[in-house]
Amino acid sequence: MTTSPSGGSLAGSGDAGKKLRPARTNATKQKLFEASMELIGERGAAGVTVDEIATAAGVSKGTVYYNFGSKSDLIAQLLRHGVDILLARLLSVRDDSADPLAAMEEMIGQAMDFMAEYPSFARLWVSENWRTPSEWQDTFAELRGRLLAVIGSAIDSVAAVYPVDSGVSRGSLETAIFGACFVVGLDRQTYNPERTREQSVAAIMASMRGYVVKQPPAQA
Amino acid sequence: MTTSPSGGSLAGSGDAGKKLRPARTNATKQKLFEASMELIGERGAAGVTVDEIATAAGVSKGTVYYNFGSKSDLIAQLLRHGVDILLARLLSVRDDSADPLAAMEEMIGQAMDFMAEYPSFARLWVSENWRTPSEWQDTFAELRGRLLAVIGSAIDSVAAVYPVDSGVSRGSLETAIFGACFVVGLDRQTYNPERTREQSVAAIMASMRGYVVKQPPAQA
DNA sequence: CTATTTGAACTGACTGGTCAGTTTAGTTAG
DNA sequence: CTAACTAAACTGACCAGTCAGTTCAAATAG
Numbered sequence: 358m359t360t361s362p363s364g365g366s367l368a369g370s371g372d373a374g375k376k377l378r379p380a381r382t383n384a385t386k387q388k389l390f391e392a393s394m395e396l397i398g399e400r401g402a403a404g405v406t407v408d409e410i411a412t413a414a415g416v417s418k419g420t421v422y423y424n425f426g427s428k429s430d431l432i433a434q435l436l437r438h439g440v441d442i443l444l445a446r447l448l449s450v451r452d453d454s455a456d457p458l459a460a461m462e463e464m465i466g467q468a469m470d471f472m473a474e475y476p477s478f479a480r481l482w483v484s485e486n487w488r489t490p491s492e493w494q495d496t497f498a499e500l501r502g503r504l505l506a507v508i509g510s511a512i513d514s515v516a517a518v519y520p521v522d523s524g525v526s527r528g529s530l531e532t533a534i535f536g537a538c539f540v541v542g543l544d545r546q547t548y549n550p551e552r553t554r555e556q557s558v559a560a561i562m563a564s565m566r567g568y569v570v571k572q573p574p575a576q577a
Numbered sequence: 578m579t580t581s582p583s584g585g586s587l588a589g590s591g592d593a594g595k596k597l598r599p600a601r602t603n604a605t606k607q608k609l610f611e612a613s614m615e616l617i618g619e620r621g622a623a624g625v626t627v628d629e630i631a632t633a634a635g636v637s638k639g640t641v642y643y644n645f646g647s648k649s650d651l652i653a654q655l656l657r658h659g660v661d662i663l664l665a666r667l668l669s670v671r672d673d674s675a676d677p678l679a680a681m682e683e684m685i686g687q688a689m690d691f692m693a694e695y696p697s698f699a700r701l702w703v704s705e706n707w708r709t710p711s712e713w714q715d716t717f718a719e720l721r722g723r724l725l726a727v728i729g730s731a732i733d734s735v736a737a738v739y740p741v742d743s744g745v746s747r748g749s750l751e752t753a754i755f756g757a758c759f760v761v762g763l764d765r766q767t768y769n770p771e772r773t774r775e776q777s778v779a780a781i782m783a784s785m786r787g788y789v790v791k792q793p794p795a796q797a
Numbered sequence: 798c799t800a801t802t803t804g805a806a807c808t809g810a811c812t813g814g815t816c817a818g819t820t821t822a823g824t825t826a827g
Numbered sequence: 828c829t830a831a832c833t834a835a836a837c838t839g840a841c842c843a844g845t846c847a848g849t850t851c852a853a854a855t856a857g
Contacts, residue, residue, distance in 0.1 A: 385831080399709050403623035406816060417833045418818090424831090428817070476707075484704045487763045489619050501768070522783070529761065529772055529780035536760025537753045537784075543707040544752045548721065552749055560749035560784070563742070564757075567787030605806080626842060637808045642844070644806090 386424055388414040390438055393431060398477020401484055402432055432481075433496050439478040440500045443471050447507045457514035461565055464511055465538060465558050472542025473554070479543050505531050512568075519569040530568060537561045606644050608634040610658055613651060618697020621704055622652055652701075653716050659698040660720045663691050667727045677734035681785055684731055685758060685778050692762025693774070699763050725751050732788075739789040750788060757781045 392414035396405045407428050411418040425431040446467040452460045472479045486497055509531050515521070541561060545552045612634035616625045627648050631638045645651040666687040672680050692699045706717055729751050735741070761781060765772045 401621060401623055401704070401708065403621055407818080408816080417835095419820090419834075420832055422818070480707050483707065484621070487700050487703065487767045488621065489767070498768070522779075522786075525779045525783055526772070526776045528769065529776045530783060532764045532769070533757045533761050533780040533783070536764065537757045540756025540760060541749065541753050544756065547707045547709070548718070549748065549752070552746070556746045556749045559742075559745045560753040563745055563750060563753070563787035564780070564784035565787065566742075567783035567785065571791030627844080628842075638844090639809070639846085640807050643808095648843070 385414075385416060385420060389416065389421060389424060389431065390435055393435055394439070394475065394477045394481070397432065397435070398480040402428075402481070429492050433493055435478075435481070436493060436496055436500060439475060439482070440504065442475070443468070443478075444503060444507065446471055447504075450511075452511070452514055457511065457518050458565060458569070461511050461515060462558060462562050464508070465534070465561050466554065468538040469542055469545075469554050469557050472539065473546065476543065476546045479539050479546075483539055483543065505535060508535055512565075515565065515569065521568050522570050525568055530564065533564060534561060537564070605634075605636060605640060608636065609641060609644060609651065610655055613655055614659070614695065614697045614701070617652065617655070618700040622648075622701070649712050652705075653713055655698075656701070656713060656716055656720060659695060659702070660724065662695070663688070663698075664723060664727065666691055667724075672731070672734055677731070677738050678785060678789070681731050681735060682778060682782050684728070685754070685781050686774065688758040689762055689765075689774050689777050692759065693766065696763065696766045699759050699766075703759055703763065725755060728755055732785075735785065735789065741788050742790050745788055750784065753784060754781060757784070 389410065393405070393410045396409060396413060407421055408418055410431075411421050414421075421428075421431065425434060447464055450460055450463045450467060485491060485493060486501070488494075491497070509527060512527055512530060512534075516527070538561060541557045545557055609630065613625070613630045616629055616633060627641050628638050630651075631641050634641075641648075641651065645654060667684055670680055670683045670687060705711060705713060706721070708714075711717070729747060732747055732750060732754075736747070758781060761777045765777055
């Protein structure tokens, strides 16, 4: 029985100076994350073998099981890792001043950048997110909640400043925007590479602009 | 050597009177469609075995290979079958008179109903749609095009009557709405069953209402 | 009306191969 | 010394696709 670390993601949080303890860098985990993100994004979690992942990461199969307890764990940690990155980007948008609509637009832009940079993560997410009895059900529920909370609070900021359409529930709007980010980002990657970042952001922002009220829509 | 049919979907097109020729009904194919839609929607194409599909359909494994040439073919035909149903519903919305925005809203409502009725198809779609070298790449491209065309023409109808935001490209908007339909529908099924059809439609329609212009968006 | 034939539809055991996960003995580097 | 990692062999399960054989309803023959 190998004494594996198998723990959380590659935090390396409070280990500044010492240089030795945290077992070198987490370069191996990082490489495994990158390799599996790529492969799993392309062919799905079930379509990729542990051997392939190990080879792609330039590492032996045993190392995968040393660093992660199982294929399933690897994927769960991969999901957390990706969401951590996305969350960091979304939270980098400082709401403090200015127009909350502009903040929203910047957040969507950050999301589009993320999708462009980590399309494989986006594919993994949409591939596995809605499976009903899934090994990662709880992981997804938690991560989804964390992401939606950020979007939700951005929507709240808008609703606090602008008059909004009360017929649109915040929850549904969150979901629609969140989902649109993934789908528009992926579609751009797969089917419409000529589409610009701005076009994509504008299309998603349309729902925010429709959320803030104008005069009642002109009874045709 | 069995002379297998393996052909297109369960058409039975022009064989009205004669009663005998078209080899009974296509009951078997239909049952296989239903069973595989369910299973594949839950666990993904790679996660389901042909044996399972056969058993769930109350049929032997050989029958699957008799009716379809391979697991891959089965899934390709399954995709076509589902899209045919969805397309039929979208096209059932008659555009002829009235407000194109109302037509749009009804189309989105139809899409939500479809997602509620065939959540497994929706899961299959989002699971496999954006995989890069996929066996069904061409199938997806074709079907996606057909669906987007319908949505696109509905958007055009709106743009023909209302003044719209020219900063939003039709293509991106199509994609955003199309994607939002799937994602909102699936999310409702998986995470928010309490959400009503109307809430979901309203959230998606927000993007259309943001697409038609009001006074230029209030330079904050 | 009965007997025989045909062939499409279907069956399920079997094959060849794959894969997750384990184990072990050894290597490297801090 | 020890944590991290390697390389390779192995197990036990699982699975896509095949194929020789069965069933039965309709067509044909007598």
